[in-house]
Amino acid sequence: MLNMSTTDTSARSRAPWWFNLAGQLLEPWVRIRRDPAEPATLLQAGVPVCYVIERDGFSDALILDRACREAGLPSPMQPLSGTRRRRSVFALARRDGWLFGRNRKRSPTESLTQLVRSLEGDLDRDVQIVPVSIYVGRAPTRESGWFSVLFSENWVVVGRFRRMLALLLNGRDTVVHFSTPVSLRTVVNEAGDTRPERLTRKIARVLRTHFRRIRAAVIGPDLSHRRTVVDSVLNAEPVRAAIAATATKENISQAKAWRRAHDLVMEIAADYSHPVVRSASFLLSNFWNKLYDGIHMHHFDKARAAAPGHEVVYVPCHRSHADYLLMSYQLHMSGVVVPHIAAGVNLNLPVIGSILRRGGAFFLRRSFKGNALYSVVFNEYVAQLIDRGVPMEYFIEGGRSRTGRLLAPRAGMLAMTVRAFLRAPRRPVLFQPVYIGYEKLMEGKSYIGELSGKPKEKESLIGLLRGLKVLRQRYGHVALNFGEPIELNPLLDAASANWRAAIDDPEAKPEWLGRVVDDLADKIQININRAADVNPINLLALALLATPKHAMAENDLLSQLELMKALLEELPYSDRMTMTSMDPAGIIAYGEQMGWIRRVRHPLGDVLVTEDEQAVLLSYFRNNVLHLTATAAWVASCFLNNRRMSRASVLRLGRIIYPFIQGELFLPWDADGFCQQLQATIDFFVRRGLLEATGEGRVLERGPGQDDAAFQLKIIARSLIQAFERYYITIAALVKNGPHTLTSAELENACTLTAQRLSLLNELSAPEFFDKALFRGFIQKLRENRIVWTDDAGKLDYDKGLEDMVRDARVILARDVRHSILKITPGGDGEKETPEKPLPADATSEALHERHVATEHHEHAPVEAIVVEESGSEARDKN
Known part of the structure; x- marks a missing residue:
């Protein structure tokens, strides 16, 4: 230990009186923690010491002087022995003003040059340069106050007033980090004949790198893209x-084209700020407490375990504007770095846009068409994020779902991510799907209006302020379920063994790239659905919306809820699916509490009902989990209008319909896997007494129409029946108009109009029934399966199998529904249904099975062989 008591007293006497006074005034507000605790052990005895600090600042000089005094180190305020320097300290980054000398324009490297020249001519002389890092209020803790967070240490060089506030608020959490001294003599000797000016620039560069590493270790990495990424882009x-291409094409100067590119980067780039994120977490804590009864995360531990060593891209479903904030808030509170989120430029509102940008949002336009420069700049920005290992988040659906279903993915951001990785595959990319489930939506009413044809209301600051009335309502619980992550490398390996060759040419577009991106998009949507959370509102919606008047006797509703819970428990959709622990009675009570259902008292038993507007809104929550009951709904649909069917026919027709259900609901199985699920579901229904298996299990039969089991099957079937009606509308419109008559757009429009009119006539409480996107998706699937194609004139032609699909629809859809659709659908005389010939009611199971086997080898067996008995009249059901 060096004895510096005499030197310290002398140094204090040499410091200006106002400096000593300021130190005494500051002392009560600052508590210093030295790192290491005894820095004097780092110094070499007898060698002059010169301290170098990262940033120029009066408060930093006061803190350094006190820290040195408390540690028994030489004072930075004393003259440096053997030089003309009046102080033993200098700063690497300086601003104009007072401090270590009167020359305000002196470069920081000039101090280093003086030190280097002071060693010339005396080979025995040396100076110890000690880098000292000073942090006031490092990374705040969860318990830190709001203003403490705002003025905590970060990467920004702040002004004197803000520094003073930081000292007042955070001074008791001050860290002074002393690094190992650097022998200037050793550096000079190693440099050889290097000129002093060049040597000092090199030393300054090394010191800046050192300070950046220490700052990153203490307060976290610099994530401010406006300083670290814009220039790189x-x-x-x-x-x-x-x-250059823009300048040439538009005949403008290179400087003007550069300024345009610079403006585009500034429009896009995030400006992440830890104080803003931490401050927002305080606000959001109160906000969530006013809105929600709880936010629950499931399987987050698995996501956290998979993340290390990967570039993580969060890909949640998109159902509300709250999705952005919920994800960031929950990740931040869980101790995970907040991702940088791709947000639509429509959210870049005054004030709000700036806050979102500092929370990690980067903005993109809805379309890149017609702006090549913007496209290149945005792609490069994404590539820089990937290259730097910054976690990202984006919604591949492109926008919020208005129906509650997952939307068809728009793979633009995925393609950019894959190409960025191919360009610089330094860290493997991991996509993390996330399912977000609500019990009530803030945007619910606006979604219904948009689906009914009202224009989407443009986001604005006034609209946001007007929307604050949502704080007067409660929105139940929210679930964030983390699905199974998807690694990019195995997908690339499966697509091409030589995919790494694409790295050599960053502009190349390998033929397998599109296939990889499409497969990745499908896997993400499938894994989101596999992580679904089944809440009480989902279950109530599945049951009540399947009844004509959206009402059920309490006993029937209790039985239906118990059946659906048992189905999901015995045949779990996946190991990531979660479900409410409430029993049926608790679910009903919760639905009443949330205002979704109303109890009607009656002497013969209470009835639970959901009102018309509530029923429309409930359809959103039914659609959230529709995929979970898809296999059960298909099996039940086969017995909606039929008393008996062969098991083989249920499976065969299921195999035919599966590509379309799978495309709409993002189901996880292939055709064989779906049939296995159907088998398991049939066995479940048989165990529960909803179906009876005869003929060694080859023929299945349900009870009569008024039977409780038949009623429960009917409720399950109707959750999916509207999808089959949409399919029938599409193929009926094509067949009715004939081949080479309609374009895809014309067919889509005809289907939408037909569905809208059918909805009005039947008072359907499901706006998604006439959602144009669903018809577009079904038409696309028909084209992918080569059932429909486009001729040279752009008109649709189709395979004869389409007419067989119309015929097979008779098994599922009631006659009056089919006739209504055919009557409403625009077109020529078109297709007319052939007379149906149901088999006699007394036909034996053995005879029916023989007849089925005789026709099963055909690709499409006659409907008479599929349907064992059609219960077309109530009289037959009563027998």
Whole structure:
């Protein structure tokens, strides 16, 4: 230990009186923790010491002087022995003003040059340079106050007033980090004949790198893209080439094209700020407490375990504007770095946009068409994020779902991510699907209006302020379920054994790239659905919306809820699915409490009902979990209008319909896997007494129409029946108009109009029934399966199998529904149904099975062989 008591007293006497006074005034507000605790052990005895600090600042000089005094180190305020320097300290980054000398324009490297020249001519002389890092209010803790967070240490060089506030609020959490001294003599000797000016620039560069590493270790990495990424984007070769191309194409100067590119990067780039994120977490804590009764995360531990060593891309479903905030808030509170989120430029509102940007949002336009420079700049920005290992989040659906179903993915961001990884595969990419489940939506009423044809209301600051009335309502619980992550490398390996060759040419577009992106998009949607959370509102919606008047006797509703819970428990959709622990009675009570259902008292038993508007809103929550009951709904649909069917026919027709259900609901199985699920579901129904198996299990039979089991099957079937009606509308419109008559757009429009009219006539409480996107998806699936194709004139032609599909629809859809659709659907005289010939009611199971086997080898067996008995009249059901 060096004895510096005499030197310390002398140094204090040499410091200006106002400096000593300021130190005494500051002392009660600052508590210093030295790192290491005894820095004097780092110094070499007898060698002069010169301290270097990262940033120029009066408060930093006061803190350093006190820390040195308390540690028994030489004072930074004393002259440096053997030089003309009046102080033994200098700063690497300086601003104009007072401090270590009167020359305000002196470069920081000038101090280093003086030190280097002071060693010339005396080979025995040396100076110890001690880097000292000073942090006031490092990374705040969860218990830190709001203002303490705002003025905590970060990467920004702040002004004197803000520094003063930081000292007042966070001074008791001050860290002074002393690094190992550097022998200037050793550096000079190793440099050889290097000129002093060049040597000092090199030393300054090394010191800046050192300070950055220490700061990153203490307060976290610098994530401010406006300082660290913008220049990288503008200097990237693709962007420079695009700037030159823009200048040439538009006949403008290179400087003007560069400024345009710079403006685009500034429009896009996030400006992440830890104080803003932490401050927002305080606000959101109160906000969530006013809105929600709880936010629950499931399987997060698995997601956290998979993340290390990967570039993580969070890909949640998109159902509400709250999705952005919920994800970031929950990750932040769980101790995970908040991802940078791709947000629509429509959210870049005054004030709000700036806050979102500092919370990690980067903005993108809805379309890149017609702006090549923007496309290149945005792609390069994403590539920089991937290259730097910054976690990202985006919604591949492109927008919020208005129906509650997952939307068809828009793979633009996925393609950018894959291409960025191929360009610089330094860290493997991991996509983390997340299912977000609500019990009530803030945007519910606006979604219904948009589906009914009202234009989407444009986001605005006034609209946001007007929307604060939502704080007067409660929205139940929210679930964030983390699905099974998807690694990019195995997908690339499966697509091409030589995919790494694409790295050599960043502009190449290998033929397998599109296939990889499409497969990745499908896997993400499938894994989101596999992580579904079944809440009480989902279950109530599945049951009540399947009844004509959206009402059920309490006993019937209790039985239906118990059946659905048992189905999901005995035949779990996946190991990531979660379900409410409430029993049926608790679910009903919760639905009443949330205002979704109303109890009607009656002497013969209470009835639970959901009102018309509530029923429309409930359809959203039914659609959230529709995929979980898809196999059960298909089996039940086969017995909606039929008393008996062969098991083989249920499976065969299921195999035919599966590609369309799978495309709409993002189901996880292949055709064989779906048939296995159907088998398991049939066995479940048989165990529960909903179906009876005869003929050694080959023929299945349900009870009569008024039977409780038949009623429960009917409720399950009707959750999916509208999808089959949409399919029938589409193929009936095609067949009715004939081949080479309609374009895809014309067919889509005809189907939408037909569905809208059918909905009005039947008072359907499901706006998604006439959602144009669902018809578009079904038509696309028909084309993918080569059932429908486009001729040279752009009109649709179709395979004869389409007419067989119309015929097979008779098994599922009631006659009056089919006739209504055919009557409403625009077109020529078109297709007319052939007379149906149901088999005699007294036909034996053995005879029916023989008849089925005789026809089963055909691709489409006659409907008479599929349907064992059609219960077309109530009289037959009563027998």
